[in-house]
Amino acid sequence: xxKKETFGAEIAKQLPIKDIYQDLAHPALSExxxxxxxxxxxxxxPITALxxxxxxxxxxxxxxxxLYFERKKIKPENIVSPxxxxxxxxxxxMRYTSHKAELREMFVNLLGAxxxxxxxxxxxxxxxxxxxxxxxxxxxxxxLRTDDRRPMMKIRQELADGGELDVTPYFSDICxxxxxxxxxxxxxxxxxxxxxxxxxVYYDRHLxxxxxxxDLKNHPAYPQVIADDSIKLVERRSMYVLxxxxxxxxxxxxx
Numbered sequence: 001x002x003k004k005e006t007f008g009a010e011i012a013k014q015l016p017i018k019d020i021y022q023d024l025a026h027p028a029l030s031e032x033x034x035x036x037x038x039x040x041x042x043x044x045x046p047i048t049a050l051x052x053x054x055x056x057x058x059x060x061x062x063x064x065x066x067l068y069f070e071r072k073k074i075k076p077e078n079i080v081s082p083x084x085x086x087x088x089x090x091x092x093x094m095r096y097t098s099h100k101a102e103l104r105e106m107f108v109n110l111l112g113a114x115x116x117x118x119x120x121x122x123x124x125x126x127x128x129x130x131x132x133x134x135x136x137x138x139x140x141x142x143x144l145r146t147d148d149r150r151p152m153m154k155i156r157q158e159l160a161d162g163g164e165l166d167v168t169p170y171f172s173d174i175c176x177x178x179x180x181x182x183x184x185x186x187x188x189x190x191x192x193x194x195x196x197x198x199x200x201v202y203y204d205r206h207l208x209x210x211x212x213x214x215d216l217k218n219h220p221a222y223p224q225v226i227a228d229d230s231i232k233l234v235e236r237r238s239m240y241v242l243x244x245x246x247x248x249x250x251x252x253x254x255x
Contacts, residue, residue, distance in 0.1 A: 052098045057091055060098070061111065068112035071255070082114040085124040093131050102138035106130050106253040113252045121248050129196050129249060136180035137189050138254075141198065141242075143178040145250050148242035150174055151212040152190075155225050158232040167233065168223040172240075173216060183221070190240065198246035206237035213237050 052060075069079065090107055097103045107130060113122040133141075144150065152172040156164040170190065175183035193199045206213070216222055217235075227233045242250070 052095050054091070054095075057094050057098065060104075061091075061108070064108045065112050065115070068108055069116075072112070072116070074112075074116050074118075078117045079115055080117045082111060083122075083124070086114040086122060086127060087111060089124070089127045093127060097131065100135050102135045103130055103133065105255070106133075106138065109253045109255065119252070122252050123248075126249055126253060129198070130253065132192070132196060134189070134192075136175065136178075136182055136185065137193060139178035139180050140174055140189055140193065141246070141250055142254060143174050144199070144242045144246070145254065148247070149207060150240055151207050151216060152238050152240060153213055153216050153222075154236050154238075155223060156234050156236050158234055164234070167225055170238070171216060171219075171222055173219050173221070176219070176221060193246075194240075198243060198249060199240050200243045201238070201240045203238045205239055207239050 113119045152170045154170045155168045169187040
């Protein structure tokens with residue numbers, strides 16, 4: 001019995017199987033379960049098609065990686081076996097992320113770089129980073145590659161005691177520029193990219209060129225807040241940049 005089977009058997013021992021069967025047999029749950037069973041099957045059906053098998057991955061890489069070498073003009077003598085620390089988790093991750101074109105391309109670029117003896121910038125951690133990116137965040141990184149210093153703003157309320165209270169989340173137009181599917185989720189995307197070490201965020205600094213911030217204020221999606229004489233609102237300027245680690249990551253994993 002391998003480790004997975006042993007682990008599964010141990011978990012099975014801990015499950016309250018008798019209680020589960022009793023719950024399923026309960027008339028109320030049975031009625032709900034039957035009503036939802038069809039919808040559940042329909043909702044889950046596409047997932048099986050999205051999970052790639054190793055044969056499909058091998059077939060895809062057999063074409064995609066040589067194309068990568070051709071684009072990068074990598075000489076045949078520089079092609080080596082990839083580091084298993086990169087290749088093995090990468091191929092495993094492709095099983096359930098390959099339906100997303102942005103992630104699929106990043107995996108191919110990373111694998112190709114790991115097979116290029118002249119490349120020294122690839123890192124095993126890049127696999128885990130790609131797995132934790134959304135398609136929108138990939139688009140943001142592409143936009144940051146063209147201009148890696150970006151403005152952002154938020155509206156705050158000045159309090160009587162001298163403190164401040166956030167009225168809006170931070171706003172940046174990068175997600176609109178990059179044609180993200182959910183541009184309003186910029187604050188979440190920003191936090192995730194920062195967590196992964198791909199960007200640096202400076203809440204106490206701003207770009208010297210004020211036109212960047214004027215462009216943000218003129219953007220159609222910029223938050224509109226109505227104030228009165230009893231509420232004093234201020235606009236706080238800040239900025240974020242592609243980190244040095246982020247530049248390495250983008251240089252390896254993006255075209």
